Amino acid sequence: MIEMREITKSFGDNKVLRGVNLAVQSGEVVVLIGPSGSGKSTMLRLLAQLEHPDSGHIAINGKALADPKQAAQLRGHVGMVFQQFNLFPHLTARRNITLALRKVLGMDAGAADARAHEALDRVGLTEKADAYPIQLSGGQQQRVAIARALAMEPTVMLFDEVTSALDPELVGEVVAVMRDLAQSGMTMLVVTHEMRFAREAADRVVFFDAGVIVEEGPPQEIFAAPRHERTRQFLQSVLAV
Amino acid sequence: MSFSVVTESWPVLLQGLGVTLLLSVLTIMGGTIVGLLVGLARANGPAPLRALARIYIEIFRGTPLLIQLLFVYFGAYSLGFEWSSTLAAAATSLILYEGAYIAEIFRAGIEAVPVAQREAAQVLGLRKSTIFTRVVLPQAMQIARAPLVGQYIGLVKDTSLAIVVGLAELMRQGQAIVDRTAQPLPVYLAVAALYFCICYPMSRFVRHMERKAPVRA
Numbered sequence: 001m002i003e004m005r006e007i008t009k010s011f012g013d014n015k016v017l018r019g020v021n022l023a024v025q026s027g028e029v030v031v032l033i034g035p036s037g038s039g040k041s042t043m044l045r046l047l048a049q050l051e052h053p054d055s056g057h058i059a060i061n062g063k064a065l066a067d068p069k070q071a072a073q074l075r076g077h078v079g080m081v082f083q084q085f086n087l088f089p090h091l092t093a094r095r096n097i098t099l100a101l102r103k104v105l106g107m108d109a110g111a112a113d114a115r116a117h118e119a120l121d122r123v124g125l126t127e128k129a130d131a132y133p134i135q136l137s138g139g140q141q142q143r144v145a146i147a148r149a150l151a152m153e154p155t156v157m158l159f160d161e162v163t164s165a166l167d168p169e170l171v172g173e174v175v176a177v178m179r180d181l182a183q184s185g186m187t188m189l190v191v192t193h194e195m196r197f198a199r200e201a202a203d204r205v206v207f208f209d210a211g212v213i214v215e216e217g218p219p220q221e222i223f224a225a226p227r228h229e230r231t232r233q234f235l236q237s238v239l240a241v
Numbered sequence: 242m243s244f245s246v247v248t249e250s251w252p253v254l255l256q257g258l259g260v261t262l263l264l265s266v267l268t269i270m271g272g273t274i275v276g277l278l279v280g281l282a283r284a285n286g287p288a289p290l291r292a293l294a295r296i297y298i299e300i301f302r303g304t305p306l307l308i309q310l311l312f313v314y315f316g317a318y319s320l321g322f323e324w325s326s327t328l329a330a331a332a333t334s335l336i337l338y339e340g341a342y343i344a345e346i347f348r349a350g351i352e353a354v355p356v357a358q359r360e361a362a363q364v365l366g367l368r369k370s371t372i373f374t375r376v377v378l379p380q381a382m383q384i385a386r387a388p389l390v391g392q393y394i395g396l397v398k399d400t401s402l403a404i405v406v407g408l409a410e411l412m413r414q415g416q417a418i419v420d421r422t423a424q425p426l427p428v429y430l431a432v433a434a435l436y437f438c439i440c441y442p443m444s445r446f447v448r449h450m451e452r453k454a455p456v457r458a
Binding site: 048049050075076077078079080082084086087088089090099100103104148149152 | 357358360361362363364365366367368371375376379380383
């Protein structure tokens with residue numbers, strides 16, 4: 001479903017990705033872990049077309065991102081949730097969701113409202129439909145951001161450290177929504193430091209370091225018996241907390 | 242000091258106030274339209290347009306309004322163009338001057354909207370034009386609102402310089418009364434009080450807006 005082959009990407013002199021290969025099946029939940037600056041987030045930003053690779057091939061649902069025509073067909077179908085939520089502060093939760101439904105999918109007001117209601121229901125926030133982002137807690141804002149992405153019925157959902165900006169007591173509600181989503185069969189790529197989520201919800205864990213994939217496998221293997229020293233060290237440092 | 246001179250010439254002062262208000266409103270409307278267009282060109286336009294906008298802003302912010310008024314009014318005559326009224330000349334000159342400042346306010350507002358907002362909108366599949374009109378511009382307007390009204394307050398006072406082209410606005414009417422009665426203190430006090438009566442409510446309005454809940458946490 002997702003295919004990334006021999007991807008390289010530099011920002012100035014900084015080689016962020018040095019020839020990465022990753023394939024994700026439909027319905028698979030893949031968690032990317034690794035030290036900060038290892039290139040995990042850049043992988044997601046490439047799939048969301050917020051960045052473009054220096055070299056290599058990326059295809060989603062068989063559509064190559066390098067081809068403008070094929071890339072245009074994916075417009076709005078790759079859902080992304082950000083660390084800082086990035087809700088539109090001047091719009092209510094509902095209108096954050098309906099904006100793209102109407103402008104990208106061309107739905108009428110009634111249909112868009114109904115779809116927004118469904119999406120808010122999935123994250124348990126229907127009663128906050130008319131609240132502005134500033135009136136919501138961080139966890140609620142992030143759930144609205146997830147609802148906004150879900151409402152577009154994306155073929156894949158990308159989560160970029162979505163709990164990192166949250167107060168510890170608000171992390172749980174967001175992780176719970178993600179776990180539900182994983183169980184519903186959504187294809188997900190998740191960059192996170194939540195090792196519990198990785199252990200419990202991931203089909204596969206991919207360990208990044210210095211712009212390459214060091215090792216990957218089912219969570220029980222990676223966590224119980226990492227094959228590489230760097231993986232072992234990283235897990236030790238994050239699990240020790 | 243007697244204020245009888247003020248009460249006696251009150252109708253003339255009110256006439257001047259009327260012209261000042263008219264010139265202010267014309268300048269606010271015209272300056273805001275010019276400022277919005279130039280600000281957009283400066284923040285989002287293609288390179289040549291950005292450069293033009295920049296040159297316009299630098300010239301009109303970098304020279305005194307007094308000289309600009311004289312240029313627009315008398316300069317037009319020497320080029321064979323005749324203004325239909327001094328009001329038209331003064332309004333044109335003030336619009337060009339204030340437009341340059343207002344353009345920078347709008348530009349700053351547009352650039353203050355975080356890049357992440359555009360990225361979130363882009364991932365949702367929104368077109369560039371929709372992102373600008375529905376996501377960036379409403380937030381930029383909110384950011385620009387308080388400095389914009391601040392600029393309007395300065396603008397009202399700037400209209401007093403239109404006296405140099407002979408427009409019968411508040412300042413000129415006051416000066417005419419002084420010339421006639423030789424009582425500068427009460428007359429100029431009254432003139433200043435009338436400007437204050439326009440500007441103070443505007444500044445209260447700015448403070449009211451700033452107290453209202455900010456958009457961003």
